[in-house]
Amino acid sequence: MDWYQFKLCLIKVGKMKASTEILRHHHLRATPIRVKILEIFNQADRALSNEDIESHFKSLDRITLYRTLKSFEEKGIIHKILNSGPAPLYAICADGCSVHQHKDHHGHFHCMDCGKTFCLDDVLVPDIKIPEGFTIEQNHLVMEGTCPKCNE
Ligand SMILES: [Zn+2]
Ligand SMILES: [Zn+2]
Ligand SMILES: [Zn+2]
Numbered sequence: 001m002d003w004y005q006f007k008l009c010l011i012k013v014g015k016m017k018a019s020t021e022i023l024r025h026h027h028l029r030a031t032p033i034r035v036k037i038l039e040i041f042n043q044a045d046r047a048l049s050n051e052d053i054e055s056h057f058k059s060l061d062r063i064t065l066y067r068t069l070k071s072f073e074e075k076g077i078i079h080k081i082l083n084s085g086p087a088p089l090y091a092i093c094a095d096g097c098s099v100h101q102h103k104d105h106h107g108h109f110h111c112m113d114c115g116k117t118f119c120l121d122d123v124l125v126p127d128i129k130i131p132e133g134f135t136i137e138q139n140h141l142v143m144e145g146t147c148p149k150c151n152e
Contacts, residue, residue, distance in 0.1 A: 018042065026075040026098070033060075037068050038077070038092075047081050047089035047108070047117040079104045081117060082140040091119045107141035113150035 019038040020030040028034060040056050041048065050069070054060050069090060072078040076097030081089040096103045107123040110116075125141040 022077060026077055028071060028075055028077075033064060034068055034072075037065070038072070041078060041090070041092040044091075045118075047091040047119065049085075049087040049089055051087065075099055076102060081108050081119075082142055083108075083110060083117060084144075085115075089117050091117075094121060105139075107143060109147065110142060110144045111147035111150055112144055113146050116147060118147065 019035045019042060022038060023030045023034055036056070037053060040053055044052075050062075050065060053065060053069075054062075069078065073080060073090070076093055076099060078090045079093050079097070079102050081091060083089050093102065093104055104119075105125045107120045107125060109118045109120050111118075120143075123141070125139050128136075128139065130136065
């Protein structure tokens with residue numbers, strides 16, 4: 001094994017640990033399938049659909065995937081992103097999300113060229129005033145346009 005391969009291995013081991021630690025932190029048992037799905041989220045630079053995740057597996061039971069994503073969402077590991085497409089998208093949460101307490105008040109950007117959706121962690125959803133009698137449960141900010149890569 002040369003130095004480069006060795007380094008790659010170290011990075012892999014580091015990430016594995018991070019994933020199992022995240023699961024432990026959120027009180028989920030680190031089953032191989034959970035670790036692998038969390039890995040995929042950790043390495044992704046954009047929001048993922050069920051199909052994106054399935055593409056990393058030779059075969060993955062849809063119900064298992066559905067349940068895994070649901071438990072991740074409930075525990076505050078990933079958040080769902082509102083989008084105009086047919087399939088829901090998910091992205092990894094920043095620190096501080098927990099059971100039934102998501103703190104992802106950031107905007108999302110959907111690129112109309114490549115179809116990728118990104119978390120814009122530094123763009124905060126503004127507080128908006130609405131007429132009396134209405135209660136806001138969720139306030140989403142989704143922008144559409146062209147991402148930096150497609151703008152090159
Ligand atoms: Zn969250
Ligand atoms: Zn793009
Ligand atoms: Zn997000």
